[in-house]
Amino acid sequence: MTTLPNLNRPLELKKRAIVIGASSGIGAALAQKLAATGYVVALLARREEELTAVCDHINATYPGMAHPYVHNVTDFAAVLFNPVAQSKFVHTVSAGYVTGAMFVLSISAYYLLKGRNLQFAKRSLTVAASFGLASALSVVVLGDESGYTASENQQMKVAAIEAEWHTVPAPAAFTLFGLPSMEERETQAAIRIPWALGLIATRSLDEQVPGIHDLVEQNKQRIRNGIEAHAALAAVRADRTNPEKQQAFLARRDDLGFGLLTLKYVDDPAKADESVIDKAAWSTVPNVPVLFFSFRVMVALGFFFIALFAWAFFLASKRKLENPRFLRIALWSLPLPWIAAELGWIVAEYGRQPWAIDGVLPTFLGVSSTSSAQVTGSLIGFVALYTTLAVFDVFLMRRMVKTGPEGLKLWPLPDAQQAHETQASAKENGHV
Numbered sequence: 001m002t003t004l005p006n007l008n009r010p011l012e013l014k015k016r017a018i019v020i021g022a023s024s025g026i027g028a029a030l031a032q033k034l035a036a037t038g039y040v041v042a043l044l045a046r047r048e049e050e051l052t053a054v055c056d057h058i059n060a061t062y063p064g065m066a067h068p069y070v071h072n073v074t075d076f077a078a079v080l081f082n083p084v085a086q087s088k089f090v091h092t093v094s095a096g097y098v099t100g101a102m103f104v105l106s107i108s109a110y111y112l113l114k115g116r117n118l119q120f121a122k123r124s125l126t127v128a129a130s131f132g133l134a135s136a137l138s139v140v141v142l143g144d145e146s147g148y149t150a151s152e153n154q155q156m157k158v159a160a161i162e163a164e165w166h167t168v169p170a171p172a173a174f175t176l177f178g179l180p181s182m183e184e185r186e187t188q189a190a191i192r193i194p195w196a197l198g199l200i201a202t203r204s205l206d207e208q209v210p211g212i213h214d215l216v217e218q219n220k221q222r223i224r225n226g227i228e229a230h231a232a233l234a235a236v237r238a239d240r241t242n243p244e245k246q247q248a249f250l251a252r253r254d255d256l257g258f259g260l261l262t263l264k265y266v267d268d269p270a271k272a273d274e275s276v277i278d279k280a281a282w283s284t285v286p287n288v289p290v291l292f293f294s295f296r297v298m299v300a301l302g303f304f305f306i307a308l309f310a311w312a313f314f315l316a317s318k319r320k321l322e323n324p325r326f327l328r329i330a331l332w333s334l335p336l337p338w339i340a341a342e343l344g345w346i347v348a349e350y351g352r353q354p355w356a357i358d359g360v361l362p363t364f365l366g367v368s369s370t371s372s373a374q375v376t377g378s379l380i381g382f383v384a385l386y387t388t389l390a391v392f393d394v395f396l397m398r399r400m401v402k403t404g405p406e407g408l409k410l411w412p413l414p415d416a417q418q419a420h421e422t423q424a425s426a427k428e429n430g431h432v
C-alpha cells in the first residue's frame with residue numbers, strides 16, 4: 001500500500017512533522033507553516049505532480065525542509081474488508097441505531113405516561129422496540145467481535161481492559177468486578193468467571209491472553225531494539241550510500257517507534273539506561289482502572305439495552321404497553337446510549353495510548369505548530385460553542401416534544417385515514 005521512505009533524506013528526530021494530504025489546501029498550508037517554524041516536514045499525498053510542486057515551493061524558501069512521499073491506496077478491497085475496520089465500523093453504526101431507537105422509545109414512553117397521542121406513541125414505541133432490539137443485539141455481537149480483533153492487534157489494550165496483570169494458564173478467567181491499582185499493579189477484590197476471557201478474546205480453550213507484566217517485558221526488548229534502530233538510522237544518515245548500514249536499520253526499523261518512547265525521559269535514545277527503558281516500557285500501559293470500568297459499564301449498558309428493548313417488544317406484541325414501571329424506565333434510559341458511546345470512545349482512544357500510531361509514533365512526539373496557549377484558547381472556544389449549541393438543542397427538542405405531533409399538526413391524521421385508524425384500533429381491542 002505504501003513505499004518505503006527514502007532513507008537518504010534528512011530526518012530530524014526532535015523537529016519533524018508528517019503532513020498527510022499535503023498536495024493542496026490546508027495540508028499544503030500546514031506544511032508551509034511547519035517548515036517556517038523550523039520543522040523538517042514529510043509531505044504525504046497521492047498526486048505526485050502537485051506534491052512535488054508544493055515541496056519545491058517550500059524548499060525554495062526553506063531549503064531542504066520539505067520531502068515528498070507519494071502514497072496511494074493500491075488495494076481498496078483490503079481497506080474495505082479489513083476485519084478491524086469492519087467490526088469497529090458496524091459496532092459504531094449499530095451504537096448510533098441504538099441511540100436513535102432509544103430516543104424514540106423514551107419520547108413515546110413520555111407521551112404514554114402523560115396520556116397524550118396514545119395511538120401515535122404506541123405505534124412509534126413498537127417500531128423503536130423491534131428496531132432497537134435488532135440494533136442492541138448487533139452492538140453486543142459486534143462489540144464482542146471488536147474485542148476479539150483488538151485481542152489480536154492491540155494486546156496491551158485488552159490486558160488493560162481486563163486488568164490482567166499476569167499471564168495465566170489458558171483459558172483465562174474474565175474479571176467481572178475488581179479494583180485495579182496502577183500503583184500496586186494488582187487487582188483487589190476480583191470476582192472472576194472462569195474461562196470466559198479466554199473464550200471471548202481468543203475463541204479457543206488453549207490460547208493464552210498475555211498479561212501486562214509479560215507485555216511490558218516484551219516491550220523492554222522492543223525498546224532496546226528501537227534504540228539500536230535509532231542509532232542505525234543516524235549511521236545511515238551519515239553514510240547514505242552504504243547498503244550494510246541500510247540493512248542494519250531495516251532489520252530493526254519495526255521497533256524504531258519503541259526506541260522513540262525514551263525521548264520522553266532523555267534527549268537522545270542512546271543515553272537511555274535500564275531505568276529509562278523500564279519507565280518507557282511501563283509507559284506503554286494505558287490507565288488500567290479507567291479502561292476496566294469504562295468497558296464494564298459499556299458492556300453492562302449493552303445488555304441492559306437488549307433487556308429493555310426485548311421487554312418493550314414483548315409488551316408491544318401483547319398490546320400491554322401502558323405498563324407504568326416499564327414506561328418510567330424507558331423514559332429515564334434516554335441518555336444511556338450516549339453514555340455507552342462515550343465510554344466506548346474512551347476504551348478505543350484512551351486505550352491505545354501512548355501511541356498516536358500504534359507501535360510507530362508516540363503521541364507526545366506528534367507535533368503541531370500551534371502553541372499550548374492557542375490550543376487552550378481554541379479548546380475553551382469549542383467547549384463554550386458546543387455547550388451553547390447543546391443547551392439550545394435540548395431546549396428546542398424539549399419544546400418540540402412538548403408541542404407534540406398534534407401541535408405540529410402531524411396528528412390526528414386526515415379524516416379518511418383517521419377513520420381507518422380508529423377501525424383498526426377497535427379491531428385490535430376486540431370491539432369489532
Ligand code: HEM
Pocket residue numbers: 088091092094095096098099139140142143144146147148150298299300301302303305337338340341342343344345347348349351
Ligand atoms: C456487550 C456489549 C459491548 C461490547 C462487548 C463492546 C465492546 C467494545 C470494544 C472492545 C470496543 C473497543 C474497540 C477498539 O478499541 O478497537 C468498543 C468501542 C466502542 N463501543 Fe462498545 N461494546 C459493547 C456495547 C456498546 C454499546 C451498548 C455502545 C453504545 C450504544 C457501544 C459503543 C461503542 C463505541 C462508540 C465505541 C468506539 C468505537 C471506536 O472508536 O472505534 N458499545 N466496544
